[in-house]
Amino acid sequence: MTDEPYRWLEAVANRREYIRDQLKDATPIFAVSRPEGILLMGVGIGQSKVFEIYDRLALAALGHSVDIERLRQTAIEAAHLEGFTRDPADVTARRLLNFSLCPALKNSFEQVFAAPFLVELVLAELGGDRQSDVLARVSYDGSVRYLTGPVAVAHPSSKSESAAIEWLLGQLTEDLGLREVVARLILAWRALTTGKSFIGPTVEPSIDWSIPEPGLELALLDRRSSSRARYRSLNPHDLA
Amino acid sequence: MNGDFLSLLPRHSVAVSGIERSGGPSPRLEGTTVFAFHCADGVLVAGDHRATAGNVVFSDTTEKILELDAHSLIAIAGSPSVALEMARTLQTSFEFYRRSQLQPMSLAAKLRALSRLLRENLPGTLQGFGVVAPLFAGVDATTGKPSIYFYDPLGAQFEAAAYAGSGSGSASVKSVLHYLEKWGPHPATLPLPEAVQLANRLLMTAAEFDAATGGVDPAQNDFATLKLLNRDGIRSFTRNEQAQFWQEARP
Numbered sequence: 165m166t167d168e169p170y171r172w173l174e175a176v177a178n179r180r181e182y183i184r185d186q187l188k189d190a191t192p193i194f195a196v197s198r199p200e201g202i203l204l205m206g207v208g209i210g211q212s213k214v215f216e217i218y219d220r221l222a223l224a225a226l227g228h229s230v231d232i233e234r235l236r237q238t239a240i241e242a243a244h245l246e247g248f249t250r251d252p253a254d255v256t257a258r259r260l261l262n263f264s265l266c267p268a269l270k271n272s273f274e275q276v277f278a279a280p281f282l283v284e285l286v287l288a289e290l291g292g293d294r295q296s297d298v299l300a301r302v303s304y305d306g307s308v309r310y311l312t313g314p315v316a317v318a319h320p321s322s323k324s325e326s327a328a329i330e331w332l333l334g335q336l337t338e339d340l341g342l343r344e345v346v347a348r349l350i351l352a353w354r355a356l357t358t359g360k361s362f363i364g365p366t367v368e369p370s371i372d373w374s375i376p377e378p379g380l381e382l383a384l385l386d387r388r389s390s391s392r393a394r395y396r397s398l399n400p401h402d403l404a
Numbered sequence: 405m406n407g408d409f410l411s412l413l414p415r416h417s418v419a420v421s422g423i424e425r426s427g428g429p430s431p432r433l434e435g436t437t438v439f440a441f442h443c444a445d446g447v448l449v450a451g452d453h454r455a456t457a458g459n460v461v462f463s464d465t466t467e468k469i470l471e472l473d474a475h476s477l478i479a480i481a482g483s484p485s486v487a488l489e490m491a492r493t494l495q496t497s498f499e500f501y502r503r504s505q506l507q508p509m510s511l512a513a514k515l516r517a518l519s520r521l522l523r524e525n526l527p528g529t530l531q532g533f534g535v536v537a538p539l540f541a542g543v544d545a546t547t548g549k550p551s552i553y554f555y556d557p558l559g560a561q562f563e564a565a566a567y568a569g570s571g572s573g574s575a576s577v578k579s580v581l582h583y584l585e586k587w588g589p590h591p592a593t594l595p596l597p598e599a600v601q602l603a604n605r606l607l608m609t610a611a612e613f614d615a616a617t618g619g620v621d622p623a624q625n626d627f628a629t630l631k632l633l634n635r636d637g638i639r640s641f642t643r644n645e646q647a648q649f650w651q652e653a654r655p
C-alpha cells in the first residue's frame with residue numbers, strides 16, 4: 165500500500181497529524197543561556213522533564229514519558245561510551261545529535277507501521293562562555309535547529325513557541341539574577357499553557373510562584389563550578 | 405537498561421581494562437605508598453607522587469588519589485596502567501548509573517564494582533606485572549559516614565576500622581598508625597592541621613625506609629597528595645594550604 169509514492173506521502177502526513185494531536189496538551193519546556201550557566205525549566209505534574217545527560221549536557225523534553233525515557237537512555241549511553249573510549253571533551257551536543265539521537269528519531273518517524281516517538285526536545289551544552297553555549301531544538305521527526313539566540317523553548321505550537329522566544333529575548337536582560345529569570349520563564353509558561361497572547365503588560369509586579377510550583381523542575385548547567393559534572397537541580401526557594 | 409556500564413562495552417566492541425595472558429618478560433612499573441586514616445573531620449587519604457620501574461624512578465608527579473565521584477575515591481598502588489584504567493572505568497560506571505537510574509549507586513555496589521574489576525584482572529595479577537592493590541574510601545548515603553576499605557589483588561574487600569595502607573612503603577606507615585591507635589594520640593581525634601601534618605610525616609617515614617616511595621619536603625613546599633572525604637564530599641589540599649596547616653599544627 166505505501167509502496168505507491170502518493171500513499172506514502174499521505175501516510176507521513178497522517179503521522180504528523182497524529183503526533184501533533186497527541187502532543188497538543190503538552191506543556192512547554194525552556195532552556196536559557198545566562199552568565200551563570202544554562203538554566204533549564206519544565207513543569208511536570210508527576211513526570212520529570214529536565215535531565216542530566218553528561219558532564220556539560222542536559223536535556224529538557226515534553227511528550228510521552230516512555231519515549232522521553234528511551235531517548236534519554238540512548239543519549240546517556242552514547243555520551244558515556246564516547247567519553248570513555250575517547251575523552252569527555254569529545255562528547256558534544258552536535259555529535260550526539262548527528263550520530264545518535266536524530267537518526268533514531270528520523271528512523272522511528274519514517275517506519276509508518278510502528279509507533280513514532282511522541283517528543284519535542286531541547287538539548288543544551290554548556291560552553292566556557294555564553295558565546296560557546298549550544299542550544300539545539302529537536303523535533304519528533306529528527307530535524308534539529310541550532311539556536312543562534314540565548315533562549316530555547318519547546319512547545320507543540322510552533323507559532324506560540326516563536327512568540328514566547330521573542331518575548332523572552334526582550335525580557336531577559338543581562339542584569340537579571342536567576343530568580344528573576346525563573347519568574348519570567350514562569351510567566352511565559354503560564355501564557356503558553358493558558359493560550360494568552362504575549363502582547364500587553366509584560367511583567368507582573370509581584371510574581372506568583374504558587375501555580376506551577378508542585379511540579380516545577382529547575383536545573384542549572386553551572387558555568388562557575390569547578391567539578392566535572394556541571395548539572396545540578398535547583399530548588400526555586402534557594403534562588404537568590 | 406539496568407544502569408550497568410560494563411555490560412554496555414562488549415555490545416559496542418570496546419575492550420575492558422585488564423591484561424591478557426602472554427609470555428615473555430615485562431618491565432614492572434609500580435606506584436607506591438598510599439594510605440588512609442580517620443581524623444576528626446572525616447577520612448584523610450594520602451599518597452606520594454612517585455612511580456618506579458625496577459630501580460628507575462619513572463615519574464615523580466603521579467596522581468594516585470583519584471576522585472571517582474562526589475563521594476568516593478580510590479588510592480592506587482601497583483601497576484599504574486591497570487589501576488588508572490580501573491579508576492576511569494569506575495568513574496564512568498558510577499556516573500552512568502547515577503544519570504541513567506536517577507539515583508546514586510549505593511556504597512556496597514561501588515565496592516562490588518571494584519572487586520569485579522580486580523577479579524577480571526586475574527591474568528595480570530597471576531603474571532605479577534599487572535598487580536593492583538587499591539584502597540577505596542566512600543561515604544554511605546544513608547548514614548553520611550565515611551569508611552575506608554582495602555583490597556587484595558584478587559578482589560577480596562576488607563573494611564578498615566581506623567586506617568589502611570597499600571604499596572611498598574606502607575609497612576612503615578601502618579606500623580606508626582598502629583602505634584598511635586594503640587597508645588595515642590589517636591589519629592581519629594586529630595583536627596585538620598595535625599592530621600595533615602601526620603599524613604606528611606608518615607610519608608617522610610615511609611620514604612626513609614623504602615627507596616620506591618617519593619618523600620615530601622615541607623621546607624621546600626613539597627607535600628603529599630591529600631584528599632579529605634566526609635558527608636560534604638571531597639576536599640583536596642593544595643601545597644600552599646598544606647604549608648598553612650603545617651605551620652598551624654602543634655610541633
